[in-house]
Amino acid sequence: MAAAPSQTILFIILLHIFYIFVPSHQYHPLDSLTPSEFSQIRSIVTKAYPESSTHKLTFQYVGLEEPSKQTVISWLKNETTTNPPRQAFVIARIDHQTHELIVDLSLQEIASKRIYSGYGYPMFTFEDQENADKLAFTYPPFVASIRRRGLKLEEVVCESFSVGWYGAEEEEGKNKKRIVKVMCYYMNGTVNLFMRPIEGISMTVDLDEMKIIGFQDRVTVPVPKADETEFRESKIKPPFRQSLKAITVVQPDGPSFTIDGHMIRWADWEFHLSFDVRAGMIISLASIYDLEKQQSRRVLYKGHVSEMFVPYMDLTEEWQRRTFFDAGEYGYGLCSMTLEPLRDCPPNAVFMDAYFSKQDGMPRKIPKAFCIFERYAGDIMWRHTEATIPGKTVREVRQDVSLVVRTVSTFGNYDYVNDWEFKQSGSIKVTVGLTGMVQVRGTTYTHKDHMEEDVYGTLVAENSIAIHHDHFLTYRLDLDVxxxxxxxxxxxxxxxxxxxxxxxxxxxxxxxxxxxxxxxxxxxxxxxxxxxxxxxxxxxxxxxxxxxxxxxxxxxxxxxxxxxxxxxxxxxxxxxxxxxxxxxxxxxxxxxxxxxxxxxxxxxxxxxxxx
Amino acid sequence: MAAAPSQTILFIILLHIFYIFVPSHQYHPLDSLTPSEFSQIRSIVTKAYPESSTHKLTFQYVGLEEPSKQTVISWLKNETTTNPPRQAFVIARIDHQTHELIVDLSLQEIASKRIYSGYGYPMFTFEDQENADKLAFTYPPFVASIRRRGLKLEEVVCESFSVGWYGAEEEEGKNKKRIVKVMCYYMNGTVNLFMRPIEGISMTVDLDEMKIIGFQDRVTVPVPKADETEFRESKIKPPFRQSLKAITVVQPDGPSFTIDGHMIRWADWEFHLSFDVRAGMIISLASIYDLEKQQSRRVLYKGHVSEMFVPYMDLTEEWQRRTFFDAGEYGYGLCSMTLEPLRDCPPNAVFMDAYFSKQDGMPRKIPKAFCIFERYAGDIMWRHTEATIPGKTVREVRQDVSLVVRTVSTFGNYDYVNDWEFKQSGSIKVTVGLTGMVQVRGTTYTHKDHMEEDVYGTLVAENSIAIHHDHFLTYRLDLDVxxxxxxxxxxxxxxxxxxxxxxxxxxxxxxxxxxxxxxxxxxxxxxxxxxxxxxxxxxxxxxxxxxxxxxxxxxxxxxxxxxxxxxxxxxxxxxxxxxxxxxxxxxxxxxxxxxxxxxxxxxxxxxxxxx
Known part of the structure; x- marks a missing residue:
């Protein structure tokens, strides 16, 4: 859309049009916020709400405040000569209250503000979690509990867990605060800490006060052994599996897709790719070119992850609250990981970075958060052998080549591989691959036959129960067929x-x-x-x-x-x-x-x- | 299994062991029948049942008569020093009767024989269908019907359709014969004959007598136009779709699998690959090597297509019997097509031929009936980013490379792409891709708004209704975990x-x-x-x-x-x-x-x- 010349023309007259087209990209109304926009937002907000020893301001969410659909569609049709106003939506915690701000970047001002007083709290920031995870190490009861177990404090790693909500009675009491539960793992010989839970110890942290407000050392359970938890190929000892000879994908003339700002064009497809710290990858304005009508026809206005619900089925004290909302609590975008060339994506992939706002409002880059590549898996898109005509065989076969956009989001132990695949047939295939580690609970059991009660999972190794759980991934698809x-x-x-x-x-x-x-x-x-x-x-x-x-x-x-x-x-x-x-x-x-x-x-x- | 040295040793001492190992391959008890075995079987059977003007013999099915599972397993364990007897199962039509013969190839004799007198008939041979399809062209009522429609006889192509069974009443009457219905299509400007049905004319052919025993010209319906039915890329006229740049798979050091007779070994997997004219591809003795136990552990004794049921939902006279059993009537193996290198399979594929018995018992080759290749689609087998350890990021990613064995079976208009994929995770993924053409019925309708009755399908072009139908593919999996x-x-x-x-x-x-x-x-x-x-x-x-x-x-x-x-x-x-x-x-x-x-x-x- 956004009448841009093809990539070929861009190469030829690059010097002449460079200054024309870079601003054009920056102004696509659905583009993610840029690093300089994050900095501007921070300035505007901190000016309005100056921080001091008595006033604490944290940016919990900063993302594009999209123009209305009608505005975007008018802009696409070139019905308006000016760009829609560029705005951001900010959720900030200011002095224990949740503030919703709309920041207008064109006018450099806060366009609207309100204090949210309903139930629930905004997404955790990385800093919320990192700071909460550190508190234990200087908290004497925790240090004593670790020592009593004979563990080395320097080998302990802690993690924050959302607490959910369990009814009105508790609501009236202590939990009407922005809290997390902190629980810990042991390394000492492994980087696979999720296989070495330190059961029985849990702490409640008030995130706004950033202090431990509850501590419990309920029970002592053996920490599962570090043996056989190594997952790094470079550190694994023999015997080794049979290694395979190299296999790779080659595109001698380069890829067939073009990236023009945030617009990606490939085969008959075009779409806009953007990033949000909560949703992760966002695909917008996906359209397919109709050869007969000589025009692009829109299929999808916008599609992205809406929520990921991951409830665990373990009723023990430290586990019963593990009913995670990975997108809304931890951020599907915030947990986007840097992709490893040649392994997370094939050699023909092109990578793109993503940016989000840190808790202080400054931009932070996720290098290589996206990869975009053409996929040829040896599959057949369409074929037919016509063997019915006497004395004649007609065979026509078309290879199935598609375009994939990928991100990986890692939430502690779990890694989700998110693919949007655009096919020449006109379909879009959205998939998620679940990988990483299972969550295990430490246990005294070393064999299934000894188990007398419901253990809520499967004994996968000595002292290690992989707990039953579900993953419900919900996408929001705004189809515009x-x-x-x-x-x-x-x-x-x-x-x-x-x-x-x-x-x-x-x-x-x-x-x-x-x-x-x-x-x-x-x-x-x-x-x-x-x-x-x-x-x-x-x-x-x-x-x-x-x-x-x-x-x-x-x-x-x-x-x-x-x-x-x-x-x-x-x-x-x-x-x-x-x-x-x-x-x-x-x-x-x-x-x-x-x-x-x-x-x-x-x-x-x-x-x-x-x- | 069959204690064979690794491929490496084979290369080094090739000359010495050549004569030892070729016979070993020939005698794996599950190997498909070879061309020379088909010829031997033919000699043995035709000697016992000599053909003459009054005695007609047709080979409807010839396949391996497998040794019992216990015999094969003993042989695998080297518990027996001799190979199991090599036998074939033959279904022949001899003078309008179905004969079941077990032919012993070691003893060069018919080991057992019986006449089958129950319901149903064996698979059609190609010759059954080719001969039946030809009869119309010298059948005066048909020729007259074609002329009356103003069509050119030389542009007509006919096809045989199985008739199913519709209850006891008809059974007692005319249908207690091995019959097919023959219906025809028109080319005249296209090779896409399935888009040009000649509705209203149907013939009943007695396959044993090989003559038309029924003819009906019930109704005249426009033959859909040839326009826009061309599927050959080389013949398609502009405007063309945007062409994509080349993408290919490269294995500079060659493939990682070895083929030793019918045994295929790749990564930790090994399995036996064979062919049957009815089942198509057969995977046997799939085993995975256990690195810890230092031994191969069997997963699957045998797996193959058992039946494919394809009922159409059209109640019109010529269509109501279309309830096909693609494997049992037409042969999932018989309809296996030659695969096109670089298109049906990627450049790193290795091809294998298959053989079946013609109606006269002589072997016929399907060149490149199988392809075997390693697949790397850019996917991730397993990954984890460990971002929880303060000040340290650990990332480990493994590519998903798998082994695929593929055949394509084409039944008239439909092409089924059959893949067995062996994964390094230990899973086996069995898939079928449906492609080719839909079956359309000719109709007078040219627009949906004119339709007043249930047309049993979707009007996909002027005068063309794609008929509702199902495909039920059933696999037989003999798991031996x-x-x-x-x-x-x-x-x-x-x-x-x-x-x-x-x-x-x-x-x-x-x-x-x-x-x-x-x-x-x-x-x-x-x-x-x-x-x-x-x-x-x-x-x-x-x-x-x-x-x-x-x-x-x-x-x-x-x-x-x-x-x-x-x-x-x-x-x-x-x-x-x-x-x-x-x-x-x-x-x-x-x-x-x-x-x-x-x-x-x-x-x-x-x-x-x-x-």
Whole structure:
């Protein structure tokens, strides 16, 4: 869109157009905030709320305040000559209160402000966690507990865990504070600390005061051994697995995609790629070029991770609260990791950095947060051998080459590999790969046969139980199939009896398509019956009069297993269905609510959908 | 297994051991029949049943008669010094009767013979179909019908369709013969004949007599236009799509797998690859090397396609019988196509030929029927960034490289891409890709808005309706996890209420594992509840006392939609459940029965499981 010349022209007349085009990139209304914009935001906010010994200011979230969809679409159509105002949304903690600020970068001022007084708290910053994790080391009861176990303090590593919410009774009491639980691990011979939990010790940290307000040393459990926990290939001892000969991907003429600011163009696709500290990767304005109509047709206005709910099933004291909201509490973008060339991404990959605001408002870079590459896995996109014509064989085969954009988000032990894959067939495939380490609880057990009670998991090694848990990853997909007026059609396949004598068949199936009229019509539990989920533009038809739409094709379907009245499930009620379709509302981005940490479930997708 | 030296040693002392090892390959008891064995079988059978003007003999199926599993396992363990007897199973039509012969190649004689008198007929041969398809062109009523439509006879191509079975009443009458329906297509300007059906004309051909025994010209419908049906890239006219720059896979030091006869070894995997004219690709004796135990551990005794049921949902006269059994009627192996290097398989692929018996018993080669290649799609096998340790970041990433064995089977319009992928993680991923052309019925309609009745499909172009249909692909997997004593365990995840005060949680889930005691315990409809399907060896345990097993992880689950009393569904009752686990029985290979053509459903997996 944004009428830019092709990459070829850019190369030829690079010197002439350089100054024209760099500003053009900076002003795409959906571009992520730049390092200099983060610095400007910081200046504007700290000027309005000067820090002092009595006034503490922390930036919990800084991201683009998007222009409205209508504004962006008008801008794309060149209906407006000026760029939409550039704004940022800031969530700050100022003197124990959550402030929501809209900062206008064009006017260099705070455009609006309000204090949030509802339930829940903003995302943790890295500094929140790092500072909380350090407190234990100078906290005498903790130091004594470590010594009593015969462990070396310098080999201990601590981590912060969100605490969730467990009902009104506790709310009235001590927990009406922004707190985390801190629990610790032991290294001493390994970097695989998640395999060496120090069970029984937990601390409660008040993040705003940054001090330990609770400490418990409940029970002593053996720390699992360091033996056989090494995962670094360079440190593993023989016997070794059979090594494989090199295999690599080669593009002798370079990649087929172009990157123009944040716009990526490949084959018939174009889309905008951006980054948000909470959502991670954001794909916007994905459009596919229609050769017949000689125009780009939009498919997706915006798509990103909305929430990741990870409840553990362990009722022991230190574990029962582990019901994480990885995006809303820890930041799917904040936990984006630098990708390793040649290993995280193939040799033909191109990398892009990402930026976020530190707790003090200054920008921090995540080098190589994204990689973009063309994938050829040896697969076939389409083929046919025509062997029916006597005396003639026709064979036509097309290779399946696609474009992948990847990020990796690591939350403590778990690494999520996030891919958006654009296919020449016109499909977009969104996948997440789960890797890293399981969370294990230390235990006295060394063999399954000794276990007499429910241990809430599987004994994977001596003294190590991998705890049962789920991962519910929720994406927000704002589909704009061929324009923004879209409807949701659910087509069920229904067995139909043949009662007349028109056929020797007794049955066949027909398609029963229903357009959802209300949001409650459009809540789907998958897996129970064969159905197709279609997003169509009711104003457009094909030449034959068929609907124009995109199918949502889910894989690996499952459902929620906690009771619906259980507090973690009230907070994660957005997992009660697999698919929810709601009318567009710019503010309804986060399925678990804007303030996920210690939320009460009053701002979830389930609540919006009921309205 | 078969204690062979490694490939390295083979290279060094190649001349010395050449004569030792070539025979060894030929005698692996699971090897496919060789061209010379097909010729020997033909000689033995034609000697016993000499052909003449009054005695017609056709070879409908010729394949390896496998030694028993116990015999093969003893041989593998070197418990026997001699090779098991080499035998073939032959199904022949001799004078309108189905004969089952076991031919002993060692003794050069027919070891057993019987005449089959039950329901159903053997697979069609290519010659059955080619000869049937030709009959129309010299059949005056057909020629007249084509002329009346103003079509050129030389541009017509005909195809044979199996007829299924529709109940006792018709059975008593004309259909107690080995018949097919022949219907035709028009080329005249295209090779994409499936887009140009000539509706309304159908012929019934008696395959044993090889003559037309029924003809109907019921209705005249416009033949869809040839315009825009071209699929050959070389013939497509502009405007062209944006072409992509080259992308290829390179292995500078060659592949990491070795092929030793029919045994393939790669990474920690080894398996036997063979071919059957009905099953297509067969993977046997898949074993993975255990580095700790310093031994190979078997996972799978044998795996292959058992049946592919493809019912169409069109009740019109010429379409209602289209309820195909692609493996049992047409042969998943018989329809294996030659693979195109660089397109069907990547540049690092190695190809293998396959052989089958023609109708006259002589061998015919399918050049490049298999390809074997290492896949690297840019994916990550395992990774972790350890960012929790203060002042230190540890990152470890392993690339996901796997081994793929591929065949393509083309049944008229449809092409199935069959992959068995062996992963370094220890998993085996079996996939099928559906490509080719849809089956369209000719129609007078040119726009959806004109349609007043149920057309049984989607109007995809003027005069062309793509008919609703299903593909049910059934694999037979004889798992031998760590030995042949295997049990099936279904682990359901169950919500458990927390009623005591031990936790602030109200619920969690537990795993409820049940070992199937009977075959009816082990029939599974997937999708209704979260469960894990495990195949375990109850005699083996891990060091921690856990079960040793493999999980079956299904994707893209669906269920049967025809009424259970409908004849096609009685024949395909094996699709009533997604998973069936039955005790080993060498003869129960084909889910739809040994004689799938015109079967009555009395020899299906559903019947065996009820016994």
């Amino acid at each position: 061929d324009g923004d007026a879209n409807s949701f059609v659910r087509s069920k396949l229904r067995t139909t009896r043949v009662n007349d004598r028109r056929s020797s068949r007794k049955s066949y199936w027909t398609v029963d398509s229903k357009t959802a009229k209300t949001e409650s019509d459009a809540r789907i539990k998958l897996g129970s019956e064969p159905a197709e989920l279609l997003f169509v533009n009711p104003n457009k038809k094909t030449k034959m009069g068929n609907l124009i739409g995109y199918r949502l094709i889910p894989e690996g379907v499952t459902g929620a297993l906690l009771s619906s009245d259980d507090h973690p499930q009230i907070r994660a009620a957005f997992t009660n269905y697999n698919v929810w379709v709601t009318a567009y509302n710019k503010s309804e981005k986060w399925a678990g609510g804007l303030y996920a940490d210690q939320s009460h479930g009053d701002d979830t997708l389930a609540v919006w959908s009921n309205r | 760590d030995g042949d004593a295997n049990s099936f365990v279904r682990s359901k995840l169950r919500t458990t209420r927390v009623n005591d005060r031990r936790s602030s949680r109200k619920s969690y889930w537990t795993v409820d594992s049940k070992t199937a005691k009977t075959e009816s315990d082990a029939r599974i409809k997937l999708g209704s509840e979260p469960a894990e399907l495990l195949f375990v060896n109850p005699n083996k345990k891990t060091k921690m006392g856990n079960l040793i097993g493999y999980r079956l992880i299904p994707e893209g689950v669906t269920g049967a939609l025809l009424s259970s009393d409908d004849h096609p569904q009685i024949r395909a009752a094996f699709t009533n459940y997604n998973v069936w686990v039955t005790a080993y029985n060498k003869s129960e290979k084909w889910a739809g029965g040994l004689y799938a053509d015109q079967s009555h459903g009395d020899d299906t997996l559903a019947v065996w499981s009820n016994r």
